[in-house]
Amino acid sequence: DARVTQTPRHKVTEMGQEVTMRCQPILGHNTVFWYRQTMMQGLELLAYFRNRAPLDDSGMPKDRFSAEMPDATLATLKIQPSEPRDSAVYFCASGPGTGSGNTIYFGEGSWLTVV
Amino acid sequence: AQSVTQLGSHVSVSEGALVLLRCNYSSSVPPYLFWYVQYPNQGLQLLLKYTSAATLVKGINGFEAEFKKSETSFHLTKPSAHMSDAAEYFCAVSENTGFQKLVFGTGTRLLVSP
Numbered sequence: 001d002a003r004v005t006q007t008p009r010h011k012v013t014e015m016g017q018e019v020t021m022r023c024q025p026i027l028g029h030n031t032v033f034w035y036r037q038t039m040m041q042g043l044e045l046l047a048y049f050r051n052r053a054p055l056d057d058s059g060m061p062k063d064r065f066s067a068e069m070p071d072a073t074l075a076t077l078k079i080q081p082s083e084p085r086d087s088a089v090y091f092c093a094s095g096p097g098t099g100s101g102n103t104i105y106f107g108e109g110s111w112l113t114v115v
Numbered sequence: 116a117q118s119v120t121q122l123g124s125h126v127s128v129s130e131g132a133l134v135l136l137r138c139n140y141s142s143s144v145p146p147y148l149f150w151y152v153q154y155p156n157q158g159l160q161l162l163l164k165y166t167s168a169a170t171l172v173k174g175i176n177g178f179e180a181e182f183k184k185s186e187t188s189f190h191l192t193k194p195s196a197h198m199s200d201a202a203e204y205f206c207a208v209s210e211n212t213g214f215q216k217l218v219f220g221t222g223t224r225l226l227v228s229p
Binding site: 004018031033042043048056075091093095097101102103104105107108109 | 131147149151157158159160161164166167205209215216217218219220221224
């Protein structure tokens with residue numbers, strides 16, 4: 001059963017610390033997304049990769065957030081330094097191609113709390 | 116810019132009653148539309164999608180949605196609610212531009228009472 005795998009599932013960290021979230025997309029998927037979910041803002045697209053190249057990261061605060069795909073099986077989202085307002089659920093998702101109607105599959109999320 | 120509006124942040128129904136969750140979209144080009152469901156402490160799971168084939172789309176768990184271009188709507192329905200349907204439901208739109216970028220609505224929490 002193919003699925004998007006995210007680690008860690010839960011993370012509590014202190015303000016100012018670096019946080020790295022990892023995602024393994026479904027094998028063969030060439031598009032990867034990072035979404036953030038909060039009560040106030042709902043689901044926001046942070047970054048979008050195709051064939052490991054970043055296509056759109058306009059939703060991501062550039063001063064503290066960075067997203068990369070070191071290889072086709074790993075996507076990372078890093079926050080440095082973290083702040084309490086970064087507390088949220090971060091979802092990774094992957095898709096099988098460039099068609100707009102293709103289904104995007106979500107991981108179970110990384111629940112981040114910054115204290 | 117594309118967007119979706121979900122009317123009602125919470126919808127309450129009794130078990131066995133009709134479920135109707137509303138979604139209206141705005142798009143400058145023919146859209147692709149999706150409904151996702153999120154159960155507590157889980158990720159989003161696709162319920163169904165409209166990709167310009169049949170306007171009435173059937174999904175998993177007995178849900179269906181009808182694309183109405185004249186009303187710019189894509190409402191989600193289920194004839195008879197089950198307790199297990201209690202979850203958050205998100206409508207999303209993707210423009211037919213070759214990119215899979217989804218824009219989500221704010222979500223509707225479905226509450227089902229016995």
